[in-house]
Amino acid sequence: MTHTQIRVRFAPSPTGHLHIGGARTALYNWLYARKTGGVFVLRIEDTDAVRSTEESYHAIIDALEWLGLDWDEGPVKDGPFGPYVQSARQVLYHTESQKLLEQGMAYHCFCTPDELEEMRSEALQQRESTRYDGRCRNLPRDEIEYRLAKKVPHVVRFRMPDGETRFNDLIRGLITFQNKELDDFVLVKSDGKPTYNFAAVVDDARMRISHVIRGDDHLSNTPKQVLICKALGYAVPKFAHLPMILGSDRTRLSKRHGASSVQEFRRIGYLSDSLVNYLALLGWAYDDKTEFFTRESLIKKFSLKKVSKNPAAVDPNKLDHIDGEHFKRLDAIKRVSLVYEKLLEEKILPAGFRPEEWAGRGTGNGVTDPTLRPGAADEAAYREELPRLAIILKVMGNRLKNLKDVREKLAYFYRDDYPRDAEASKTYLSSPESAARLTQLADRFEKLEPFDRGEIERTTRELAEEEGIKAADLIHPCRVALTGQSVSPDIFSVVHLLGRKKSVERMRTAALESTAHTGRDVGS
RNA sequence: GGCCCCUUCGUCUAGUGGUUUAGGACAUAUGGUUCUCAGCCAUAAAACAGGGGUUCGACUCCCCUAGGGGCUACCA
Numbered sequence: 353m354t355h356t357q358i359r360v361r362f363a364p365s366p367t368g369h370l371h372i373g374g375a376r377t378a379l380y381n382w383l384y385a386r387k388t389g390g391v392f393v394l395r396i397e398d399t400d401a402v403r404s405t406e407e408s409y410h411a412i413i414d415a416l417e418w419l420g421l422d423w424d425e426g427p428v429k430d431g432p433f434g435p436y437v438q439s440a441r442q443v444l445y446h447t448e449s450q451k452l453l454e455q456g457m458a459y460h461c462f463c464t465p466d467e468l469e470e471m472r473s474e475a476l477q478q479r480e481s482t483r484y485d486g487r488c489r490n491l492p493r494d495e496i497e498y499r500l501a502k503k504v505p506h507v508v509r510f511r512m513p514d515g516e517t518r519f520n521d522l523i524r525g526l527i528t529f530q531n532k533e534l535d536d537f538v539l540v541k542s543d544g545k546p547t548y549n550f551a552a553v554v555d556d557a558r559m560r561i562s563h564v565i566r567g568d569d570h571l572s573n574t575p576k577q578v579l580i581c582k583a584l585g586y587a588v589p590k591f592a593h594l595p596m597i598l599g600s601d602r603t604r605l606s607k608r609h610g611a612s613s614v615q616e617f618r619r620i621g622y623l624s625d626s627l628v629n630y631l632a633l634l635g636w637a638y639d640d641k642t643e644f645f646t647r648e649s650l651i652k653k654f655s656l657k658k659v660s661k662n663p664a665a666v667d668p669n670k671l672d673h674i675d676g677e678h679f680k681r682l683d684a685i686k687r688v689s690l691v692y693e694k695l696l697e698e699k700i701l702p703a704g705f706r707p708e709e710w711a712g713r714g715t716g717n718g719v720t721d722p723t724l725r726p727g728a729a730d731e732a733a734y735r736e737e738l739p740r741l742a743i744i745l746k747v748m749g750n751r752l753k754n755l756k757d758v759r760e761k762l763a764y765f766y767r768d769d770y771p772r773d774a775e776a777s778k779t780y781l782s783s784p785e786s787a788a789r790l791t792q793l794a795d796r797f798e799k800l801e802p803f804d805r806g807e808i809e810r811t812t813r814e815l816a817e818e819e820g821i822k823a824a825d826l827i828h829p830c831r832v833a834l835t836g837q838s839v840s841p842d843i844f845s846v847v848h849l850l851g852r853k854k855s856v857e858r859m860r861t862a863a864l865e866s867t868a869h870t871g872r873d874v875g876s
Numbered sequence: 877g878g879c880c881c882c883u884u885c886g887u888c889u890a891g892u893g894g895u896u897u898a899g900g901a902c903a904u905a906u907g908g909u910u911c912u913c914a915g916c917c918a919u920a921a922a923a924c925a926g927g928g929g930u931u932c933g934a935c936u937c938c939c940c941u942a943g944g945g946g947c948u949a950c951c952a
Contacts, residue, residue: 365952400951465950472949481878482948507950524881533879533948541950548952572880572947595882596945602887604945633888633901640890640900660889663945667887670902751914812911827911839913 358390359562362416362423363552365397366408369613370415372666373567373597373605376631380594381565382421383632383654393559394426396437397552399545404439415614418624420647425559433559438551445546448554448584449508449539457583458539460496461488461509483535484509508540510580517575522563522592523659529575537576553577557586565656568593592656595635598665609666621694621755623682626675633674634664644677676753688742692734694758700766705737740849747845764835765849768858772836779828780838786829787866789819793826794859803852809844833862 362378364370370378385392394416398404413427425431435441452458461484463471468484475482489511499506512535518528539550546554556564571593581588599609611617617627629645637660638645638653645653682690695701744765745752752761764770780786796811797803812830816823831843834855840846847855 363952367952397952403951461950468950476877479877483878505950521881527880529880535948537948538950543950545950547950552952567946568881569946570952573952575880593881598945600887602944630888635888637889643888643901662882664889665887667902670888673902749914750916753914809911822911824911831912837913840911841913843911 357560357562358385358388359393359560360385360390360565361393361395361556361559361561362421363395363397363555363566364412365400365403365548366405366412367400367403368408368411369615370412371605371613372617372627372631375415375419375614375627376597376634377565377567377594378416378421379419379628379631380636380654380656380659382423383650384563384565384656385424386651387654390562391424391431392422393431393433393561394423394436395555395559396427397548398437398439399548399551401439401543401545411615415618418618419614419628420624438546438555441551441555442545444558445540445551445554446544449546449550452510452539452583453508455583456511458508458510459489459536460491460500460506461536461538462491462499462504462506463488464505484537486536489536505542507538507542509536510539510576510583512536513579517578519574519578519588519591521571521574522590522656524571524593524661527571527574531575531579534576534579539580549573549576550580553580553584553586556589557581557584561589563590563592565592566594568595592659594659595661596663597634598663600665600667602663602665605666610668612666621758622671622675623678623690623755626671626678626754629678630671630674633670634666635660643674672754672756675756679754680750684742684745688738688745689734690755691745691752691758691762692737692741694755695762695766698759700759700763701737702767705766744849747841747849749841751841764837770836773832773838776832776836776838780832781829781862781866784867785825787863789815789821789826790829790833790859790863790866792819793830794856794863797847797852797856797859800852803848805844805848808847812844829862830859833859 360381362374362381364374364378382392384390396409396412398409409427416423423429425433426436430436449458453460463484471485472482488509512531514531516528516530517534518526520526537549538547540546555561574591574593578588580586597605599605599612601609605612611620614627618624625646628647628650629643632645632650632654633643636654636658637643638658642653679687692701744762748761752758760771781790793812793815796815797808800807800811812826813823816826827843828838830847831840832838834840834843834846834850850858
């Protein structure tokens with residue numbers, strides 16, 4: 353075994369979804385391992401029997417896989433230092449705690465939770481420290497044997513030595529704690545399970561972890577862990593404590609802050625590449641310019657030395673921007689299939705959607721692919737719609753910045769119950785003139801041959817000129833009639849993509865509604 | 877309360893004693909282009925928490941104060 357091999361780990365507890373704070377910790381560990389040619393270990397810390405769930409375990413595994421953070425050793429992918437789930441390592445914690453007990457570095461404590469609670473509230477009242485007072489520290493040997501034999505519930509506590517404990521944090525430098533500030537903390541709970549501090553140290557040592565990279569909420573636990581290491585004769589790993597990630601209001605991340613789990617970001621439609629890129633930037637920067645990174649470029653550029661010390665607040669705007677950058681760079685095929693999936697997920701694509709009804713053959717719009725099989729089953733719907741969707745995306749251009757906006761920006765291409773902006777209708781569809789113009793324009797579209805973008809524009813401008821009005825006076829009502837919004841891509845392309853049938857239909861409906869609203873006949 | 881950590885534009889950050897009138901990005905505002913929007917181009921506003929030192933010189937080093945965060949569980 354090489355002693356220089358770098359081994360890092362991500363050790364989540366399966367008590368909920370993977371938070372973006374945890375995701376960032378996992379990412380930095382992964383990056384460090386990949387950068388140094390080291391090993392990335394995944395370990396599940398499920399010593400809290402009450403809060404750990406199978407569901408959370410799967411959620412975390414899924415999230416890591418989605419982020420592309422593959423581990424070299426861990427659940428699913430076994431390695432030489434397994435098992436990698438703490439509940440399966442019970443014997444080990446037991447033997448290690450026995451060692452400590454035998455050497456007198458730990459002791460049995462029979463205090464009940466009630467006693468401890470009393471101790472604590474008393475200390476609080478006297479405005480004293482709430483540390484354990486050590487009343488079981490020096491129980492007579494036979495007394496201990498007796499209670500143990502009688503199976504009196506007990507825990508194992510660490511016998512805190514005098515002196516001070518220091519360690520050199522890779523990000524924060526030398527940190528010193530006075531041991532008397534730490535108390536005789538619990539190593540083994542009364543159910544026989546190890547506490548976090550104990551299990552983590554034992555596993556880190558047995559798994560040969562060389563660098564512990566984790567959130568800075570663990571900074572205060574570190575001296576305890578160093579002390580356990582020393583008591584057990586383990587080599588002390590190097591530590592790197594990452595700054596915390598805060599909500600946009602700079603308080604601790606919680607449900608109030610909207611999306612905070614990887615799973616939610618995924619559901620909203622962020623690309624995993626984007627989340628990885630954004631998370632990397634939360635607490636780390638390569639230089640004063642570069643902010644677009646792929647996993648590969650991050651591996652090249654990442655360095656623990658450049659990790660910042662101060663907590664970072666999540667900025668949804670910046671995430672959106674980064675996401676847009678990645679979305680923009682997607683190749684066309686990939687983008688089309690991602691958007692198609694999103695359309696399905698969002699249930700925008702109605703079951704049994706038939707492209708030809710919208711812009712299909714015979715409308716002369718040239719959108720359909722002649723190689724497509726007619727009457728295809730639903731599974732083939734994708735293949736059928738693909739060419740049209742590709743053109744929709746091309747026409748949308750950079751207006752569709754990400755997957756997140758698919759619902760809002762693409763619905764009118766796929767269904768008739770797309771959202772309508774009341775303000776837009778009021779502005780462009782409420783006058784008698786607009787109804788009349790829509791009708792005139794629809795009449796022309798009905799007869800237009802060929803029905804392509806160029807002809808659509810030509811006839812629209814022609815009508816405007818004949819009527820002595822600006823083209824915009826035709827364009828705006830038409831846009832609202834077709835899309836329900838006052839913003840859209842190039843309107844002639846939209847008419848073309850929607851097809852003659854749908855376009856004319858929507859324009860006539862809008863004209864009718866407009867007439868109904870004004871309450872009188874607007875015929876010539 | 878005790879201990880530990882942190883403090884550059886609204887946000888993420890660059891900056892490691894002089895090259896700085898403190899740079900970039902997001903967001904914001906204004907103008908140009910256009911059928912709207914987006915985009916693109918140009919421009920603007922925006923920060924070294926406060927106070928003491930050290931030094932010829934401090935955003936950079938030290939101390940204090942303030943603010944924020946963490947730990948102080950038989951949670952992790």
